[in-house]
Amino acid sequence: MIRGLWNRETVALLLLAAYLPLALFWLRHGGTEALARLGLAVLVVAIWHLVFMLARAQAPSLSALITALAIAMLAPEGLGVFRMTLGISFGVVMGELVFGGWGRNVVNPATVSLSFLGFGFPAFAWPGFDDPVAWAAIPAALIGMATGIMPAALLAGAAVVGAAASLAGLLPEPVLLAAGVALVLLLADPVTSATTALGRWLNGALYGALVVLFSAGWTGAAPVQVAVAAALLASLAAPLLDDAALALWIAARKRRHGRT
Amino acid sequence: MGFLGTGAGLAPHFPSPPDSPDVFDVITEEAAVCPPVGRALHVAPLVQEGDRVSQGGAVACLRHSPEIKFVAPIAGHVASIVLLPGRHLSEIVIYREDGDAVERHDTELAHSVAGLRRLMQSAGVWQWVRRRPFGGMPSADETPAAIVVMATDTRPGAPDPRHALDGREEDLSLGLAALARLTDGPVMVCAQGDRSPSWPALPNGRARLAVRGRRHPQGSAGICIHHLCPAGIEAPVWDLHAEDTAALGALLRTGMLPMTRLVRIAGAALIEGHSVRTHPGADLRQLTRRIVAPGQHVLMSGSPLDGHVARWLAPRHRQITVMPRAPARPGRHWLVAALDTSTRGAPAIPTAALTQALGAALPAAPFIRALGAGDEETAMRLGILSLLEEDLALADYVLSEGGHLKAQLRAMLDRIQAEFAP
Structure with a gap:
């Protein structure tokens, strides 16, 4: 039996390759502390994947590394080992593994973890990003779009709204940078974002609109907090947007052919 | 690369040695009547082992609609009839004999639509037609909502239908006109628009040309049907290869059904590729005898993507793929196996x-x-x-x-x- 290339682990590996510029710049600017956070996140996520492999015969996936990277980059600072472990465990188990692993989940486990940590421990400060780290999100997105593993329409939809809001002066620069990083790390996951072309445009645009809304109306929120909240809501809305896009597609075909 | 889906698709590459330029007519020493891929068919044999049959002569019919007949692809005598339990057809093997006995059909029948159907059913054209939904050949009295004629084939290693149709424009027009009488809906001819613009003029207003791209699966019948005239439970859509349509035209013109079709032999286990004109049910071993590279190999009827390991060329197939046999893998450690496989398999990632x-x-x-x-x-x-x-x-x-x-x-x-x- 001959087989092609695009199974789940190939996509996970390509996503890792796409995130490499972002991760390297972040590690270079964050130093040892960043490395320790990443190590802790990888360890906790990997242990949960191993537990689910042994208990539920669920094949582990390299996407664990992507989840760990996103959590380590965006989680609030100074949480300590216990709180971090609690937050990561909640996100990875309830957000991904109980649904059957990467590919069957409905929300990004990193988004769930980050929301849990943000709402659970509001006293801790959210991280900020140096300019070079945030700019490294652009090559990550380009690699992702060129290999077809990140939804180009979603990134474009978010970019259009983001650019319009920046021109109108609605988006302060720190929010723009944090929203860009969260867009690439959290929302551009091919599994949990919308899957139809129209749904992806809407999903990206919705994320951009939510970021603008929160940054204007949510007083006292840190830029990363705004981005994570917008990513959570946008990814929860993805199935709805997909359903709307499918209904339109089916209606258009019915009109054209008389049947689907 | 075009826009709006015309450039969609992929171009998967499967290694194959270069083709030799000559195209020979080959009638194999043995041939078999096999059922179309996928469906089990109840049949009643009309001949016995040892009987002589002419090319195009009926050898079996469907048990529940005896007007649909299976015909011998070559003239010879019946060597064996293999039926599976429940009278499912497995194969009817015919040994070739010299002589050119060809079954003649009465084309006067075809003046009426019912007669045309009966002619197609008794001459063996019917099993080259495939219906959707669900696949298989249509039932004897089914009226399709549309008929799609495939004059393109984008599967890797497929022969170009245009070569097969060279010089047969008149037969093709006759065949298309006959198909148009079978349906009240459209007759669509799917062809690649980028090779030659000199597509023969279509015979009447009913047949329409649909231009398809050159990447797979744009020349796949199901994707064309989905695009042009989707099949429904109450609205079956038939598809037929353009070469078979030309054969139908020749049957109507001469009363004899031409059996040969252009078949491409490709694959990594060959010394050189070949195109031959041969008949359905041809013996794959004979067709590949002197062109296979040393070593173990697998003979498949069909393309590398959708073919199956077989001894005989399946009724609708126009490709033979010869692949090297993969060496048996040693058993893996249980932990490695658990890491990359599980009972449920990994889900597809939308990319x-x-x-x-x-x-x-x-x-x-x-x-x-x-x-x-x-x-x-x-x-x-x-x-x-x-x-x-x-x-x-x-x-x-x-x-x-x-x-x-x-x-x-x-x-x-x-x-x-x-x-x-x-």
Whole structure:
């Protein structure tokens, strides 16, 4: 039996390759502390994947590394080992593994973890990003779009709204940078974002609109907090947007052919 | 690369040595009458072992509609009749004998539509027609909502139908005119628009030319049907290869059904590729005898994507693939096996590769998810009724599913047929 290339682990590996510029710049600017956070996140996520492999015969996936990277980059600072472990465990188990692993989940486990940590421990400060780290999100997105593993329409939809809001002066620069990083790390996951072309445009645009809304109306929120909240809501809305896009597609075909 | 889906698709590459330029006519020493791929058919043999048959002579008929006949692809005597339990046809093997006895049919019949059907059924053209939904040949009295004639084939290693049709424009026009009498709907001719603009003028207003791209699966019948005139449970759509349409035209013109068709032999285990004109049910071993490289190999009827290991060329196939036999893998450690496989398999990730593997013709990720979840109603709304296994073969290959996707599609089609079909 001959087989092609695009199974789940190939996509996970390509996503890792796409995130490499972002991760390297972040590690270079964050130093040892960043490395320790990443190590802790990888360890906790990997242990949960191993537990689910042994208990539920669920094949582990390299996407664990992507989840760990996103959590380590965006989680609030100074949480300590216990709180971090609690937050990561909640996100990875309830957000991904109980649904059957990467590919069957409905929300990004990193988004769930980050929301849990943000709402659970509001006293801790959210991280900020140096300019070079945030700019490294652009090559990550380009690699992702060129290999077809990140939804180009979603990134474009978010970019259009983001650019319009920046021109109108609605988006302060720190929010723009944090929203860009969260867009690439959290929302551009091919599994949990919308899957139809129209749904992806809407999903990206919705994320951009939510970021603008929160940054204007949510007083006292840190830029990363705004981005994570917008990513959570946008990814929860993805199935709805997909359903709307499918209904339109089916209606258009019915009109054209008389049947689907 | 075009826009709006005309450039959609992939160009999977399977290594094959260069073709030799000569095209020979080959009638193999042995040939077999086999059922079309996929469906078990109850048959009643009309000959006995040892009987002589002429080319095109009936050797068996369907048990429940005896007007649909299976015909001998070569003239000779019947060597063996193999029926599986329940009178399912396995194969009827014929040994060739010298002489050119060819069955003649009365073309006067074809003046009426019912007579045309009877002629197609008794001459053996009927089993070259395939219906959707659910696949297989149409029942004897079915009227299609549309007929799609495939003058393009984008499967890797497929012969170009235009070469097969060289000099047969008149027969093709006759065949298309005959097909137009079988349906009240359109007759679509799917052809590649970028090779030569000199496509023969279509005979009447009923037949329409649909231009398709050159990447797979744009020349796949199911994707064309999904795009042009989707099949429904109450609206079956037939598809027929352009070369078979020309054969139908020749049958109407001369009373004799030409059996030879252009077949390409390709694959990595060959010394050189070949194109031959041979007949359905040809012996693959004889066709590949002097061109196979030393070493173990697998003979497949059909393309590398959707073919199956076989001894005889299947009725609708126009490709023979010769692949090196993969060496048996030693057993793996249980932990390694647990790490990369599990009972449920990994789900498909919606990427651009998946979208293109279905030719960007339908929302790929929702469709694959509906297949995996067993959600028949969503799958029907997204167009599963126009598709068969061969249309998903590229997606199955690209996603490295190893046949799961095709099996899921067949299981769902069978369930839909049991639940929804009258």
